[in-house]
Amino acid sequence: MTKDQFIERLKAGLSGLKAEAIADIAADYEAHFAEAAAAGRSEADVAAALGDPGRLARELKAEAGMKNWESAKTPSAAAGAVLGIIGLGALDILVLLPILGGVVGTLIGVFTAAIGIFIAGGVLFAAGPFTPLPGGVAAAMLGGVGVMAGAAALGAFTAVLSVWLVNGLIWYGRLHYRVLKPALDN
Amino acid sequence: MPETIDIQMKKGVLGLCVLAVLARGESYAYEIASRLSDAIGMGEGTIYPLMRRMQSDGLVDTYLVESSAGPSRKYYRLTSAGHRALQDQSSEWRGFTDAVDALLDPTPTVTQEA
Structure with missing residues (x-):
């Protein structure tokens, strides 16, 4: 799973919460992907470590x-x-x-x-x-x-x-x- | 509210570990998560809900720091309530582990009474 797919599924799963809360949560995970990429990890690897975004949501x-x-x-x-x-x-x-x-x-x-x-x-x-x-x-x-x-x-x-x-x-x-x-x- | 000892212990210890990491120096979530996953094998996704909860409980607050590469980082630091929580929880933890250690000790130390 790519970073964009992960974030998209996470956001979709969170719908119903306040827009501000959804944006905050998504920003946290986007930053996580960015940090991991800087450390040389692949998006697929990071997404796998984070778990199923739908379940997480x-x-x-x-x-x-x-x-x-x-x-x-x-x-x-x-x-x-x-x-x-x-x-x-x-x-x-x-x-x-x-x-x-x-x-x-x-x-x-x-x-x-x-x-x-x-x-x-x-x-x-x-x-x-x-x-x-x-x-x-x-x-x-x-x-x-x-x-x-x-x-x-x-x-x-x-x-x-x-x-x-x-x-x-x-x-x-x-x-x-x-x-x-x-x-x-x- | 009753919870299994297992979950309650892990939850408490995780929070305590984050407080301890932040007491050594202000840090951002990815760094906290990688330190803790090295030290106690915490799943890296767990840090975000935990940080959100600690922030809403007033134990930490955040500020943004420009990063040389990429977007600015959200740093966490302990509030005074966070420092107090660290003190309380670490003395609680020490007392608990001392008591368990004493029970696990095969040769109980005999206290001499004067």
């Missing part, structure tokens, strides 16, 4: 997605990180996906239920003073607060579980790096 993208998730735990960052891991295309991850889909569905269901229960608690609290409920006004209002607190706890628990799930997935995804894995093994 996929791992760099996965890493960027995970970095994003580590700095901000938002749903879209989570989606980006998970997409990057799927992009690694490891067979066992693809097998894992349907199972994971079930778990994610359950989490979303529980979270939605928590929101519903919270609203119900709010309604109970607000309606307490105006509705003739058994136990009196104070009991209705206290009950409403209790239900809301329970729902908040359930929601928080689901959120923690989700973060934990994505972190676990990232850990698992990183085990699948081939090019980026520090190639210490001789």
